[in-house]
Amino acid sequence: MILTVTMNPSVDISYPIPHFKLDDVNRVEAASKTAGGKGLNVTRVIKQLGEGVLATGVLGGMIGEYIVQELTKNEIENNFLKINQESRNCIAILHDGKQTEILEAGPTLTNEDGSAFLAKYETLLSSVSLVTISGSLPKGLPSTFYRQMVEMGRDKGIPVIVDTSGESLRQVLLHNVKPFAIKPNITELTQLLGREVEQSISSLSQALEDDMFQGIEWIVVSMGGAGAFVKHGSDFYRVTIPPIDVVNPVGSGDATVAGLAVALKHKQPALVVLKTAMTTGMLNTMEAATGHINTANFSQFFELVQVEKIDY
Incomplete structure (x- = not known):
């Protein structure tokens, strides 16, 4: 079973308003x-792929209860730390061909909340074989929180995939x-290294040779419609995807x-790993719902993903 971690989940509310009027009634x-947050998008797609998945993180209040209800309705097993604060709403207003977002910050966790979650996480590790950690940390937790979770996974021999940004x-x-794996984009690489990283094989290869990335088995640099650049062990790969009709790119990462x-x-x-990851990302962009794929199209687009090993 795969454990997915979403520390700051939300209810994502979408308001389609063709012609948004400021300072007026809409x-x-x-x-x-929908039950939102990057980790819950990951959870839904894992479930759609027919894989066993357990969702965890921190929830509170009526919004937290709604998220649990939505997951349960979709037969997604979950075990969250419950806190005495309200989880957040994230609102997207779709108007005039644009998207305006209003994102609540969410609860501020205490040191006791953090310790309680780590205790729950350690218990859950005993029943899973891989972990994904996605998205931002809630306020109140130290920026070192995810690295504690990575170390706890390593102590139990469980691979941990981290998809976050910033500090x-x-x-x-x-x-x-x-x-075990990370999935930065080029902007995040530039921020991490403090120098410009370009979308070229030489620039990306040089960036991923930095000491900061040593010891990571898989580094998947996402490049949107241009596919990905990947370092696996000491090997480099360029992954390209076919042109597709994009309906909703949100959640494709x-x-x-x-x-x-x-x-x-x-x-x-490696070939299957990379083609599978790119295929699920593509399939998400072709659906209106975030964190959703049509598995009937999987084989067709899997065959269209091209993987080239780079001699560097």
Whole structure:
């Protein structure tokens, strides 16, 4: 079973308003609400791939109860730490061909909350074979929190995939115990290294040779429609994807993590791992719902992903 961690989940509310009027009344005919957060997008896609998955993280209040209800309705097993605060809403207003987002910060956790979650996490590790950690940390937790979780996984011999950014990611990478896989983009690489990283094989290869990344088995640099650049052990790969009709790109990186996690859990060869991850990411962009893929199209697009090993 795969354990997915979402430390700051939300209810994602989408308001389609064709012509948004500022400082006026706007009526919404068809709002949608989903259990959101990057880790829960990962969870849904893993479930759609037919893999056993357990969702964890921190929830509170009526919003937290709604998230649990939604997961349970979709037959997704979950075991969250419950706190005496309200989880957050994240609102997207779709208007005039644009998307305006209003994101609540969410609860502020105490040191006791953090310790209680780590105790739960350690218990859950005994029943899973791989972990994904996605998204931001809630306020109140130290930026070193994820690196503690990576170390706890390593102590139990469980691979941990980390998909976060900013100081949380930096702290993970500066630690001597490394995650099994990470999925940065070029902007995040530039921020981490403090120098410009370009979308070229030579620039990306040089960036991933930095000491910060040593000891990480899989580094998947996502490049959107251009595919990905990947370092696996000492090998480099360029992965390209076919042109597709994009319906909703939100969550495609999370779907990529889901495909990566499932393939790695089954110890697939590198070619299959990369094609699976890219395929699930593509399939998500072709659906209106975030964190959703049509598995009937998997084989067709899997065959269209091209993987080239780079001699560097």
